[in-house]
Amino acid sequence: MITEFGHLALCLALAVALIQATLPLYGAYARDGRLVALAVPSALVQATLVGISFACLTTAFVRSDFSVLAVFQNSHTLKPMIYKISGVWANHEGSLLLWVLILSLAGASVAVFSKALPADFRARALAAQAMIGVGFYVFLLFTSNPFARLLPTPAEGRGLNPILQDPGLAFHPPMLYAGYVGLSVAFSFAVAALIEGRIGPLWARWVRPWTLAAWSALTCGIALGSWWAYYELGWGGYWFWDPVENASLMPWLAATALLHSAIVLEKRDALKSWTVLLAIVAFSLSLMGTFIVRSGVLTSVHAFAVDPKRGIFILSFLVLAIGGSLTLYGWRASKLENSGAFATVSREGFLVANNLVLMALLSTVFLGTLYPLALDSFSGKQISVGAPYYMATFVPLSALLIFLAAVGPLLSWRQDEFIRTKQRLLIVAAITAGGTLMVLILRGIPSGLAALGFIMTFWLVGGVVADFAHRLRYGDGGPVATLERVARLPRSVYAMVLGHLGVAITVFGITASGAWQSEVLTVTRVGQTLRVGPYDFRLSDLQPIGIKNFTAIDATVDVSEHGMPVYTLHPQTRTYTDPPSETTEAGIHSRWNGDLYAVIGKPDGHGRWQVRFHWKPFVTMIWLGALVMALGGIVAISDRFSRTLGVRRVAIILQPAE
Amino acid sequence: MTHAFFRALSHMGIGLTAALLLIPTLPALALDTDHLPNPAQEARARNLMLELRCLVCQNESIAESNADLAVDLRMLVRQHILRGETDAEVKTFLVARYGDWVLLRPPFKISTILLWIGPAIALLTGAVVILKRRTPEPFDDLTDAERAALKALDPQ
Amino acid sequence: MRKFLVFMPLVVLLAMAALFFSGLKRDNPQALHSVMVGKSSPAFKLTAIGTIPLLTDQALREGHPVLVNFFASWCEPCRAEHAQLMALANQYHIKVYGIAWKDTPDAAQKFLTIYGNPYAGAGADIPGHVGIDWGVAGVPESFIVRGDGVIFHRHWGDIRAEHIEESILPKLKEAGE
Numbered sequence: 001m002i003t004e005f006g007h008l009a010l011c012l013a014l015a016v017a018l019i020q021a022t023l024p025l026y027g028a029y030a031r032d033g034r035l036v037a038l039a040v041p042s043a044l045v046q047a048t049l050v051g052i053s054f055a056c057l058t059t060a061f062v063r064s065d066f067s068v069l070a071v072f073q074n075s076h077t078l079k080p081m082i083y084k085i086s087g088v089w090a091n092h093e094g095s096l097l098l099w100v101l102i103l104s105l106a107g108a109s110v111a112v113f114s115k116a117l118p119a120d121f122r123a124r125a126l127a128a129q130a131m132i133g134v135g136f137y138v139f140l141l142f143t144s145n146p147f148a149r150l151l152p153t154p155a156e157g158r159g160l161n162p163i164l165q166d167p168g169l170a171f172h173p174p175m176l177y178a179g180y181v182g183l184s185v186a187f188s189f190a191v192a193a194l195i196e197g198r199i200g201p202l203w204a205r206w207v208r209p210w211t212l213a214a215w216s217a218l219t220c221g222i223a224l225g226s227w228w229a230y231y232e233l234g235w236g237g238y239w240f241w242d243p244v245e246n247a248s249l250m251p252w253l254a255a256t257a258l259l260h261s262a263i264v265l266e267k268r269d270a271l272k273s274w275t276v277l278l279a280i281v282a283f284s285l286s287l288m289g290t291f292i293v294r295s296g297v298l299t300s301v302h303a304f305a306v307d308p309k310r311g312i313f314i315l316s317f318l319v320l321a322i323g324g325s326l327t328l329y330g331w332r333a334s335k336l337e338n339s340g341a342f343a344t345v346s347r348e349g350f351l352v353a354n355n356l357v358l359m360a361l362l363s364t365v366f367l368g369t370l371y372p373l374a375l376d377s378f379s380g381k382q383i384s385v386g387a388p389y390y391m392a393t394f395v396p397l398s399a400l401l402i403f404l405a406a407v408g409p410l411l412s413w414r415q416d417e418f419i420r421t422k423q424r425l426l427i428v429a430a431i432t433a434g435g436t437l438m439v440l441i442l443r444g445i446p447s448g449l450a451a452l453g454f455i456m457t458f459w460l461v462g463g464v465v466a467d468f469a470h471r472l473r474y475g476d477g478g479p480v481a482t483l484e485r486v487a488r489l490p491r492s493v494y495a496m497v498l499g500h501l502g503v504a505i506t507v508f509g510i511t512a513s514g515a516w517q518s519e520v521l522t523v524t525r526v527g528q529t530l531r532v533g534p535y536d537f538r539l540s541d542l543q544p545i546g547i548k549n550f551t552a553i554d555a556t557v558d559v560s561e562h563g564m565p566v567y568t569l570h571p572q573t574r575t576y577t578d579p580p581s582e583t584t585e586a587g588i589h590s591r592w593n594g595d596l597y598a599v600i601g602k603p604d605g606h607g608r609w610q611v612r613f614h615w616k617p618f619v620t621m622i623w624l625g626a627l628v629m630a631l632g633g634i635v636a637i638s639d640r641f642s643r644t645l646g647v648r649r650v651a652i653i654l655q656p657a658e
Numbered sequence: 659m660t661h662a663f664f665r666a667l668s669h670m671g672i673g674l675t676a677a678l679l680l681i682p683t684l685p686a687l688a689l690d691t692d693h694l695p696n697p698a699q700e701a702r703a704r705n706l707m708l709e710l711r712c713l714v715c716q717n718e719s720i721a722e723s724n725a726d727l728a729v730d731l732r733m734l735v736r737q738h739i740l741r742g743e744t745d746a747e748v749k750t751f752l753v754a755r756y757g758d759w760v761l762l763r764p765p766f767k768i769s770t771i772l773l774w775i776g777p778a779i780a781l782l783t784g785a786v787v788i789l790k791r792r793t794p795e796p797f798d799d800l801t802d803a804e805r806a807a808l809k810a811l812d813p814q
Numbered sequence: 815m816r817k818f819l820v821f822m823p824l825v826v827l828l829a830m831a832a833l834f835f836s837g838l839k840r841d842n843p844q845a846l847h848s849v850m851v852g853k854s855s856p857a858f859k860l861t862a863i864g865t866i867p868l869l870t871d872q873a874l875r876e877g878h879p880v881l882v883n884f885f886a887s888w889c890e891p892c893r894a895e896h897a898q899l900m901a902l903a904n905q906y907h908i909k910v911y912g913i914a915w916k917d918t919p920d921a922a923q924k925f926l927t928i929y930g931n932p933y934a935g936a937g938a939d940i941p942g943h944v945g946i947d948w949g950v951a952g953v954p955e956s957f958i959v960r961g962d963g964v965i966f967h968r969h970w971g972d973i974r975a976e977h978i979e980e981s982i983l984p985k986l987k988e989a990g991e
Contacts (some may be wrong), residue, residue: 235718235722237718237722242716242717277823280823295834312835312838315834315835318831319828322827323824323831326821326823326824326827329820329824333820344789356781356784359780360777360780361777363780364777367773368773370833371764371770375769383761383764383769384758384760384761384762384764385764386763387717387762388762389762389763713952714951714952730916731946734943734946755849755850755946755948756849756951757849787819
């Protein structure tokens with residue numbers, strides 16, 4: 001009964017979305033205020049209906065109602081409650097329902113929080129938002145109904161892939177979707193602006209908080225996925241460069257470019273058509289990612305039987321939605337006038353260069369992901385594009401990007417000369433030289449690539465420090481005055497500092513864990529000790545254990561340093577029964593300066609076991625850096641709020657009487 | 659869909675492929691027994707392994723994969739290095755059997771030329787477009803506020 | 815110039831969509847092409863499996879096309895495939911040869927005792943080197959070898975009942991011409 005109710009709610013949401021996609025748009029065109037006014041309530045009703053629908057499916061999962069096909073296929077009565085709930089989105093149908101839930105919530109948020117927008121603009125944006133919604137509702141209802149019934153009702157479910165029974169993965173999809181779908185707001189705003197033919201600093205100001213929120217969520221989502229791969233997949237890697245990962249990296253790169261170009265648009269009224277294009281491209285890449293992952297067109301091995309009907313449907317929708325917006329773009333963009341002029345050496349000049357390099361980075365990922373498919377289609381030749389390709393293309397371009405990121409903020413708007421920033425550039429160079437030298441003396445730098453990584457880390461830190469110091473020393477006047485200036489700096493400055501420092505932290509983590517890691521991959525016996533970096537790993541014991549829904553071989557690995565015990569790791573190989581599958585569970589212990597990582601493999605039949613032991617210095621920094629970046633995004637949003645919601649008063653109180 | 663989730667699925671796919679093709683009762687031979695006695699050779703072998711694809715895996719190299727065939731190929735690489743072959747010779751050996759698919763770094767050929775120089779083309783084209791389209795406006799010393807004031811004076 | 819540039823993104827999208835569309839229509843995206851097709855079958859030495867005649871290079875060069883099947887006793891789909899191999903050998907009178915990949919002669923023998931022996935000749939490739947020489951990534955995989963020993967066709971994965979009429983028999987016929 002509840003299930004049918006959920007299905008009905010979803011159908012009604014489609015009906016409301018159809019209204020929202022058409023009437024307000026016509027109303028804005030025909031200057032009919034009543035039709036324009038429909039946009040806001042229908043966005044709210046739509047979100048409520050999808051919310052009800054999602055709650056119904058969740059109820060079916062919580063109650064283990066196996067008469068629902070999706071529940072039967074992905075759940076089990078023995079499963080812990082949290083995984084019953086995460087089971088809702090751990091399958092194609094349910095995850096798509098989560099996708100439309102977030103999409104409708106984004107629409108409702110626009111309706112609620114964008115009271116300041118002109119009614120016509122808001123109506124057009126919400127209509128565009130609803131058009132995307134219509135596409136996905138139709139897709140859900142006609143090809144992937146999450147409420148499909150199963151008769152007769154089975155007594156027990158098939159369970160959830162054990163590799164997905166993991167807290168990291170329970171939260172990863174909602175986060176990533178919030179990022180993907182959040183970009184739809186920038187897309188809808190772009191479409192609305194193109195229809196109106198007006199884009200300016202005000203538009204950039206409207207779209208920025210939404211882009212920032214989506215970007216922060218996407219950053220966290222990607223980091224969570226990478227972290228999960230690190231501890232769950234059992235070889236100590238955190239990034240594979242496989243099509244599915246690349247599908248999430250591409251919109252991130254586009255959104256990062258959008259954030260930076262929107263600053264130029266907002267401050268200098270330039271880069272109009274480019275910024276609008278980026279807003280369209282960022283969400284288009286999200287849609288493409290969805291297509292790549294769900295159609296099975298690129299992943300060669302896929303656990304779900306891939307329904308070609310679904311692939312064709314998403315592809316058609318993709319062409320319609322993106323093609324429509326790009327046609328609109330081609331028609332309108334050439335009419336957009338840029339007014340703010342600037343020199344090459346200026347803040348804007350460097351932001352443009354930032355966009356250029358980000359686009360080049362995007363092109364490496366794009367080519368690396370799609371080239372094998374294209375080559376296979378045209379010539380039948382099969383190639384692999386793996387990490388070595390990206391090391392040769394992505395890494396040098398990233399270095400270039402980081403070079404720009406440290407210098408750009410030191411320059412002033414419109415026109416500048418390097419000579420005027422000489423002092424600050426010297427600070428950057430000094431910090432880079434000092435930091436790299438310190439690393440070289442303390443730990444050593446084993447390769448040119450590692451040297452590049454450390455130089456980039458300190459270069460970026462130096463840029464942040466020099467910029468910050470410059471802003472604070474301006475007009476000096478003692479420590480009290482400096483502190484006052486600290487309080488008075490706009491939050492957008494802190495946002496940038498956090499964003500760039502986050503990148504530096506991640507680069508440091510990648511570089512340090514790659515440069516200084518120790519790995520032993522061999523076979524060993526119980527009682528033997530292996531040297532891994534500064535640590536001794538001793539395989540002390542192997543015990544079979546049985547827990548609720550799996551049995552495991554549990555290894556005891558005692559780790560010591562200079563004879564002093566450090567930690568005991570428990571890597572396992574698990575055998576699950578529902579559904580039957582084997583997984584390896586790494587034993588991981590994080591110390592302040594790195595991770596101890598142990599994996600137990602298979603026996604050789606002569607009392608020896610395959611083992612993989614790692615010491616990974618500073619590897620956690622990779623994800624910590626992503627968190628800091630996301631925090632920067634949130635601070636930047638709060639800057640908008642503090643300006644619009646009158647938090648100014650706080651600043652006035654902090655300000656000394658003049 | 660979430661990338662890691664589907665990666666999980668694909669990995670289960672591999673899991674499945676691996677499980678289907680190479681079910682748990684594994685032959686006793688497929689383990690990394692001994693590393694090469696010469697550390698320099700072992701290091702070379704390790705670097706080479708990072709460039710070779712575990713054929714049944716998503717995008718993992720044979721150095722990283724726990725799959726059975728990856729272990730075999732690791733031992734094979736070591737044997738060939740021990741025989742005194744160069745990296746290129748080992749790659750040629752594998753390409754002759756598995757095709758370019760086995761190389762994680764695609765070879766530079768006519769058919770992959772766009773893949774390799776594409777990013778550079780993107781960078782250069784973008785730079786040219788930007789530099790060409792920038793109409794260098796005469797720079798005056800007016801501030802924005804002053805210019806706005808001027809504009810207000812002159813209605814056109 | 816500008817007019818042209820603003821429509822570039824649309825052109826890129828359409829090209830991409832066409833590519834994806836052709837990608838969706840690929841019949842089996844996971845099948846790897848074999849680079850061994852068209853090459854002379856690599857030389858090999860196998861270990862005998864019980865009393866089954868030992869498969870040698872010579873058997874692949876006797877003037878008529880044969881089917882060489884890589885299997886293993888530990889491989890699940892090989893069991894599913896076995897009925898088709900039996901049919902090919904007994905009903906269609908095809909010469910089927912078996913190579914037990916990464917398997918011991920004892921285990922392979924046991925497997926063939928339980929499920930029947932379709933092989934006119936067989937052998938065990940204990941360390942798996944023969945499989946690697948043939949470009950085998952996993953079992954089962956089957957090769958159609960021409961009478962002069964040149965590999966003509968590779969079948970990826972298990973041979974299902976429908977594959978016999980669809981591809982195996984026609985390819986065998988082609989190989990014989």
